[in-house]
Amino acid sequence: MSGLTINMPSGQPITDAYMYKTDPNVLKLFGYHWQEEGHWAARAEELWKSEAPRADRAALAGTLEAYNRKHGASDAALAHIQELGDGALAVVGGQQAGLWTGPLLVLYKAVTIIQNAAMAREKLNRPVIPVFWIAGEDHDWEEAGHTYLVSGEPKLRKLELKRPKGAKTSVSRSIISQSEWKQAIEELAALLPDSEYKPDLLDRLCAFTDGSDTLSDTFARLLAWLFGPYGLVVMDADDPAVRRLEAPMFECLIRNNETLQTAYERSAAQLEEHGYPAQAEIAPDGANLFLFGQGRGGDDDFSGDRMLLMRSGDQFGDRKGFVKLSTDELLEVARKQPERLSNNVLTRPLMQDYLFPVLGTVLGPGEIAYWALTSDAFKELGMRMPIIVPRQSFTFVDRTVQKYMERYSMTLDTVMHASEQHKSDWLSRQDGLQPMDEAFDEIKSQLAAMYEPVLKSLASYGQDIQALGETNRSKVLEQLEFMKSRLYYERSRRHDDALRQMERVQLQLWPQGKPQERVLNMIQLWNQTGLHWLESLLQKPHDNDSGHRVVYL
Template sequence: MELESLELQNGNKVMQAYNHDEKFIHTFFDYKNESNSYPKRLKELSDRSFQRKELANVITSFMEPFGISEKAAKYIDELANDGVVVIGGQQAGIMTGPLYSVHKAITVILLAEKKREELGVPVIPVFWIAGEDHDLNEINHVYTEVSGKVTKNKYREKYILKLMASEAEYSHEMMTTFVKDTFRQFGETEHTKSLLDEVLEAVSLEKTFTGFFVRLMNGLFSEHGLLLIDSAYKPLREIEKGPFTGFIEAAEKIAKMIASTEEEFDAIGFGRPIQAEYDAANLFYMHETGRVLLTRDNEDFVNSSAGIRFTPDELMKVANEEPWLLSNNVATRPIMQDMVFPVLSFVGGPGEIAYWALLKDAFHHFGIKMPILVPRISITLVTPQAKQAMDDVALTVSDVLSGKVLDEREKFIETLHDEQFDELLRETETFLTSKYVELESVVDLSMTQLLHKNLEFHKKQLNYLRGKAEESLLLKHEVALRKYRILENELLPEGSLQERLFTPYTFMNQYGPELVRNLLCQPLKMDGTHQIVYL
């Protein structure tokens, strides 16, 4: 592997401000993403109390069915005592979901190892699975490239209720077929059979989207001690009783803080990441119809479409006696996470850092500061095929990722046109048009419509010739044009960064299961730059 760093030209505006704007950081965050912030955060955490033993037991019981490595067991023991965590998370996508899930886990592991060494304290990597999310359309698909086209392949099973990913059970038969079809589209290599067997084993051993995701992620990262926890895990909810009651008690204040901060955020040009409302409860309730969002109506907590209404006392009772019926939304999840885990730093993507920027006052309301936010490592994998294509068409990775491939391809096609043929077609059309004008001047008026119709027929035939000539031209130069298609499909599929679409199995199928392990050995930078890895 070879490595280089790149500042993306079309970088996210919030991320540019987070990486370079001191005023932005001071306004919306408690700590700068720099080394001297870590001792301060450690001091803050040492002054707070956590249910460490209970949390360690919860993680142990959650991970046991998937297997706990020796290193993970050591980390759980450290967490039960005085360890702090680097944490990040993601939804439970099929076959780990897009590459950025793996990139996030890699960042969590590398950052934890680095800070353990620098600070001389136990720093533990934790991956938080958003199993409580119920939008299955965000996780039920895998992208592949077939016959020069990037295709979205959806798992087609229908779910009527708004089920959380941790409760949505898949058909083993349908998921097995889906996985086999996906690997068939990857193409057969020396690694295909072992990888396919591994994924199919996970399908058979699990029954929910979250279980499937966790088993694969644990397989990829167990030797690095990555701890995994599902936000929807019922025993975890027992530890979350206190925070839930705090959210209910302060619902009006929290909603006002977040909504007003978002208005400020929008006014200075950063948009509205979560569309916060002043009547938000920032909590979900598990109803018989599925997971439903609560809002506030005067003092009550309601969801009109589900016919739900709780007084504050009634919802407090739920939080204390049946906390598994409650779950966080995008605004309260970061605060809950920080109350449950001793979070040294949080690893997030651009979207997450944008909505975390709205939460500073809400954190402070509970007497805590926001952790240090570290942008996850962003990676583009460049295959030898893509590298050769770039060399052949004289484009750089920066050119491709800034969207220049389409323009360059059009310029190339322009150079291929037969100007003599095009000119003759234009002359023929002009000549025919002029002759039909002459004909119109000497025929009876009743013939005019027929002449127009006849002329249009000739023009269509000329356009047909023009199209066929272009087809022939493109076919003749297919090898050269294919290079542009390779760059678009591999490095910027559907106009998005590769890591946002392709599962890591796309590349592991070609380069082997050790691909992720090899990435962890690279000197990947966590400074907001985009990492280019040449395979």
């Protein structure tokens, strides 16, 4: 496995300013920087001395042990949980549960968590454990319940699980039947080409879905298996046992709700003052918390709709008016029914720092941008933002795609920025039928000009005749356009294999006009080459470089 590193802008100005240290105003909001070696020791010392309230370590370790054992934890992961209970620090990162882990970037985030935890353990000479935070509380099923693979045609194929009927609740509270899992795996099996890895792949997916009630369950089992040897600890933010540990922090978020809102607005104003628009909505009346409605299973069932809370004075409620609670009533919910509450993107960082002694947190480009809004909120609660570590970024190029790229003189830059033009230029250079676009465009222009005086003359015959003339001109021009497209089709048909090969390159490396890691599922690579590529990522030396790595298999 070989490769090269390229610069690929994140698309987030705040993120780029942080990563490349180009704006001290942005760096001031984050405080620490992952490339500053001394900052790791400074953060560890701060956590040691901090008097900010935190969840009970022993209780957290017990909760994590129960969850990880349930989902197939390795001995290494269980040992890490024991270390956490004894005082270890953590490198934490996460993602919402996705179908068969979702896009490749999820795995790259886990790799980054593991490698940075190992690096910090060695440099600080103290236990630091890797934790993957499954955001099972999210209710965006349209985002979580599908994934993409490239089929043989080639086409980008979307595989999905339909949202279970009922309330718009969290992913971790949405029950999936075994028949739905079976159907999803059958569709996957039909799509995947035969390979030496396919039988084992399908057997393992069947084992992971067997007895899984939710997408989060299968997601956790896959992560625990893939990264078990490296001791990755998994947790679900929507685990009721975790919610009970978070109850005091929910009370804190409710009591300080208005103060925190002002802090978010203050950070947003600072960013805007320096030319950076806020990357997350800060509603003036937002409470930055969600409340789960009642389900159908009785008084203790809170699998109803997940409703965003708004604040008006001493009252909290949803926008539709289904819920209306006073501050005291919401505090009572936090104390007695914490599983009814969940965080949004602005309070989740605070909750994460309450639950774990977070040395560093691994984030994607978009996450880094909105975490900038939490700078003052951390301070309001006597906390400080942890070290922000950008997720590693990769594009994998298999041997077949590499062969096609060489055959048609395609580079990654070509694929990213000029794929269609490259195909058109390639066609024009082939022997045989030559492009006639310019000739047809010239004829079209001449005919349009010739019709103008005729149409003016027809005006004296009345509106009906003039309209007939307009229609006649349109039909003539349409026929020219049809002939032009038919000739292009004929040229393309004669080079169909070549065009399909170039299309495969496009779909494999830059699907939907996005980086490969944001769209394609890891099953694509697993079926082609096994999991050697993932093992190679995990075993490579830790690297603080922020560049995008192009890896040739």
